[in-house]
Amino acid sequence: DVKVTQSSRYLVxxxxxxxxxxxxxxxxxxxxxxxxQDPGLGLRLIYFSYDVKMKEKGDIPEGYSVSREKKERxxxxxxxxxxNQTSMYLCASTFPGYNSPLHxxxxxxxxxx
Amino acid sequence: DQQVKxxxxxxxxxxxxxxxxxCDYTNSMFDYFLWYKKYPAEGPTFLISISSIKDKNxxxxxxxxxxxxxxxxxxxxxxxQPGDSAVYFCAASASQGAQKLVFGQGTRLTINP
Numbered sequence: 129d130v131k132v133t134q135s136s137r138y139l140v141x142x143x144x145x146x147x148x149x150x151x152x153x154x155x156x157x158x159x160x161x162x163x164x165q166d167p168g169l170g171l172r173l174i175y176f177s178y179d180v181k182m183k184e185k186g187d188i189p190e191g192y193s194v195s196r197e198k199k200e201r202x203x204x205x206x207x208x209x210x211x212n213q214t215s216m217y218l219c220a221s222t223f224p225g226y227n228s229p230l231h232x233x234x235x236x237x238x239x240x241x
Numbered sequence: 242d243q244q245v246k247x248x249x250x251x252x253x254x255x256x257x258x259x260x261x262x263x264c265d266y267t268n269s270m271f272d273y274f275l276w277y278k279k280y281p282a283e284g285p286t287f288l289i290s291i292s293s294i295k296d297k298n299x300x301x302x303x304x305x306x307x308x309x310x311x312x313x314x315x316x317x318x319x320x321x322q323p324g325d326s327a328v329y330f331c332a333a334s335a336s337q338g339a340q341k342l343v344f345g346q347g348t349r350l351t352i353n354p
Contacts (some may be wrong), residue, residue, distance in 0.1 A: 132284070159340060161340075163344075167345055168250075168345040169331075169346060170245075170330060170346040170347055171285070171330065171342075171344040172249075172344070172347050173341060173342070173343075176340070176341070186341065187343075218284055218285070220284070222340065224340075225340075226334055226336045226340055227273055227274055227290065227292070229275065229287035229290065229338070230285075230287065230340070230342065231287075232277075232284030232286070233284050234282065234283050234284050235282075235283075235284055
């Protein structure tokens, strides 16, 4: 069974802090994604990566960066957390191919105060 | 602008009856469509998909219908079961889009015994 693990279930951070969200997958997937889920907006793509050290911006990359130093790990970085980044963050991974479904982690609920 | 829209935030259906969830899209480049199901405190899980070369795809109790001319798809669940109570997300991608899924806002389905 595919396992996508997000390191924290809940996080509370202060405005201006640098925040790291970690994601690890165990299925040797090339592609990894970061989404945020907000009520009434569904899931929105922040960044994705289709290879180690490769990254591409999604639909809402402002205020975020990512790091992929190893195939199995994809990190989302909030350079200076703001209250409008309070959200549920979901990591996903999959094989290449547009018809390969995404496998999601259980999410990290981030609250910025 | 919301390229994928689920206009019903919630739906309540009696156990054993048919559940119909609807989704509309605006981008004519989308050619692959998926439904994901999400339980509380878990990540979304893939349910069923359809390519634009088809107008129907069936998997057990779940059937997805695609009407390209109307840019509309629907998910039928029959018969509905209590375990189907969840949030359902419609998603779309363009085959040239490197798996950049665009999600709808989600519909919360409640199956009443």
